[in-house]
């Protein structure tokens with residue numbers, strides 16, 4: 001019987017990339033381009049036609065937005081969906097529309113030029129405003145402006161995806177990924193991006209297979225081409241032959257069977273054959289994921305990336321709105337706990353600053369940005385506290401790189417508690433506060449850092465990036481992004497041992513936790529729990545339940561002495577073989 005390796009050795013119609021989200025999909029390609037629209041400033045003769053083109057483009061934009069609004073209301077809660085309602089209202093603004101029409105008549109320039117110029121004027125005023133709310137509205141208006149211009153130019157717009165397609169794009173932002181996922185996207189293929197870029201993480205969360213970092217898939221795949229996306233091995237097959245199709249249809253079938261078998265593990269514990277239990281928590285990156293968490297058999301939510309709310313909403317919700325979101329979340333997950341990470345903005349997530357930072361991943365990110373904007377942090381902390389009456393919420397601080405940051409954040413949390421007490425509001429006075437360890441400085445001084453807090457969670461996605469000086473989203477250096485490097489695993493060992501010295505629990509919530517190959521190693525390092533995309537929990541559970549903790553510890557001790565990632569991986573592969581434990585891609 002043919003194996004994946006046989007298929008790829010022979011295939012001339014393959015494109016190699018990075019396996020970013022597992023799964024096998026056969027479908028039609030949809031080339032998604034976000035090219036900057038060229039605006040024509042041409043003079044026009046036919047004013048009436050220009051005006052009717054404008055009316056038509058606005059009507060079309062409204063229709064599209066109405067559709068998105070309907071989907072948003074189905075997939076998200078009311079508060080989040082309201083953003084699209086607000087956008088629709090702008091399309092109905094008579095002052096704006098009258099002014100555009102008046103200028104078309106008087107200046108006799110193309111409507112796309114007038115639309116661009118007129119809406120840009122509004123945006124500039126908003127960006128200059130001191131209120132962050134107004135600044136954020138400027139971004140929404142950009143979306144509407146682009147939509148009208150695109151419709152004036154009669155170009156295709158992503159919201160028109162109506163049937164099941166595979167989106168092929170040069171890059172995808174986290175916001176694109178969420179937006180496109182609202183449509184019927186079967187899989188993602190991108191030219192650029194790395195395994196732990198946030199777009200890839202969201203794909204995994206949404207259970208949408210993805211191959212990223214292909215360099216030139218958009219040059220090799222045409223619209224409507226039939227393609228196969230293999231999110232296990234990181235390949236795309238273009239215009240497959242009948243025998244290739246037959247092979248992948250078979251694999252898909254077996255994968256679905258495996259998923260059904262794994263459902264039986266839902267209520268079983270993640271316990272090794274010699275009795276060590278590891279708690280498995282879920283990472284939540286999109287609101288629709290909560291239901292998957294409930295059905296995945298997770299012990300709770302180990303990482304709630306709260307900044308996803310901003311991506312979905314496109315704005316900062318106020319204290320009441322945030323309280324509604326967190327309270328609903330806490331009740332839905334009760335009696336389990338949810339660890340809410342305060343907004344981790346910056347890097348490749350949610351644009352907040354009006355200017356481009358030269359090195360966003362080394363810039364105003366995570367806790368740094370929050371401490372620069374204490375009002376924003378306070379609003380969120382108050383909302384989290386007010387939602388904590390059932391005592392099942394924990395709070396986590398991202399991107400901590402100094403002890404001072406922890407102390408300042410804790411001071412703000414104390415202030416919020418004091419205020420709420422004065423207001424006679426109910427909250428969990430003993431709410432646990434933890435930190436992410438994802439920056440080398442925090443790793444080096446893990447004992448001192450962990451002493452200041454109630455728990456620690458290791459964020460390997462960033463830790464690897466900062467430790468190896470390699471951008472987590474850049475496919476040009478993805479060969480240096482080595483989660484299995486002895487450098488990384490010795491650092492993990494140091495963090496875990498040092499945190500244990502201060503008697504604090506330590507978890508790991510980076511994507512490494514979802515890699516079945518890493519499982520025996522993470523077990524052997526002595527982690528108390530892991531947090532991963534909910535859809536990967538059954539796979540992790542299956543591996544843990546086949547492992548022997550004592551053997552895993554011996555394996556880890558050996559790995560720690562190796563000098564290269566290849567040697568570490570070879571040792572682990574050997575461990576799987578010797579102990580007759582199979583990984584998903586070997587089963588299907």
Ligand code: PEP
Pocket residue numbers: 201303305344438458459460461462463509510511
């Ligand atoms: C991490 O860095 O490992 C992490 C979990 O946080 P994020 O991926 O959101 O940066």
Ligand code: MG
Pocket residue numbers: 398438459461462
């Ligand atoms: Mg991180």
